[in-house]
Amino acid sequence: MINTLLSLMLLTAPAHADVVEKTVAIVNSELVLESDFKALEKRIDKPGMVDESLLFDKPVSSLKGNRKAQLDYLINEKLLESEVKRLNLAVTTDRVESELRDMAKRNNLSQPDLIKAIKSQGVTEEEYRAFLKEKIEKQSLMDSEIISKLRISDEDALNEYLKQNPNSRPSIDEFSVAHIFFSPKKGGAEAAVKRAELALGKLRQGESFETLAQQFSEDPNFTAGGSLGTFKSGEFLPEIEEAISNLKVGETTPIVKSRIGYHIVKVTSKKMAMDPKFEKVKDRIKAQLLEQSFKRQLKLWLQTKRDDSFVRVNE
Structure with a gap:
């Protein structure tokens, strides 16, 4: 009887039991499974299938055989997936198809030829469509959360x-200045310097330049705020041009001695003549700075998301 029951149980049991896959980590509602590590190992050898921005300047090869680095990478991926869902940034298959068509057009290929080229890299069409979907979603997330907030001037x-x-060094092409003038004709040079020091002290304590110019300036041709006008480089007192050479608009000099007396000078506008070589490389430098800034902000953003998220590692 027992043998009969065992026989019936064997006959009715499934040919194979389902294996419950190990969950290595939980990121909000996203799971990092053991199979994710195996899939990542395969992706490492397939060009472009690993998001290098999540490696922070480390080579893709640094993931190979390094379980700790792989876990960190996969957690970051799951954080991005979680944010894509939270912000409702998921894209449709039509959007993926549109991107594939655009890629083919940009590379002067038909779509079948593009798929053929992708397969030649050891990537199946299904794998690439899934990768492209995630890439579009991540880019949308990065645009809204980080890139739109970056400013490179x-x-x-x-x-x-x-x-x-x-x-x-860039040279000054044109500038406008105002000054507070202290004349040595009024009691001598030493007395003029003392008056200048008194005014400079008040300026550093926060009193406005314009008010102090009204109170202290001994310029016989004084105008409101001490304005002297606009000049081309080389047209003004060389001592003052030298003193303002490294100042930004709105900044003031210490006491400057010229051949006519003593001045405290404020730069009210400044037009710089740029090195022509700089103009040629400006856009490239801005792109480099933008990339560097993006990497810094992405790292900070991911750390903030980790701190604010539920992340549990079971290893």
């Missing part, structure tokens, strides 16, 4: 250019 690019080319 021409001044940022110029500063980077000057770091790389310290012997190249």
Whole structure:
């Protein structure tokens, strides 16, 4: 009887039992499974199938055989997937098809030839469509969360250019200034300097330049705010041109001695003549700075998301 029951059980049991896959980590509602590691190992050897922005300047090869690095990478991927869902940024198959058509057009290929080229890299069409869908979604996420908030100015690019080319300095082409003038004809040079020091102290304590110019300036041709007008480079007192050479608009000099007396000078506008070589490389430098800034902000953003998310590792 027992043998009969065992026989019936064997006959009715499934040919194979389903294996419950090990969950290595949980990221919000996303699971990192053991199979994800195997899939990632395969992706490493397939060009373009690993998101290098999540490696932060490490080579793709750094993932190979490195379970700790793979886990960190997969957790970051799951954080992105979780945010894509939260922000409802998922794309349709039609959007993926449209991107494939555009890719083929950009490369002067038919879509079947594009798929053939993808397969030649060891990637199946199904794998690539899934990868492309995730890529479009991640790009949309990065655009809204990080890239749209980055600002790289021409001044940022110029500063980077000057770091790389310290012997190249921009020259002042045109400038406008105001001054507070202290005349040595009124009690001598020493007395003029003391009056200038008194005014400079008040300026550094926060009093406005314009008010102090009204109170202290001894310029016989004084105009409102101490304005002297606009000049081309080389047209003004050389001592003052030298003193303002490194100032930004709105900044003031310490006490400057000229052949006519003592001045505290404020730059009210400044037009720089750029090195022609800088103009040629400006856009490239801005692109480099943008990429560097993106990497920094992505790293900070991911860390913030990890801190704010439910992340549990079972290993």
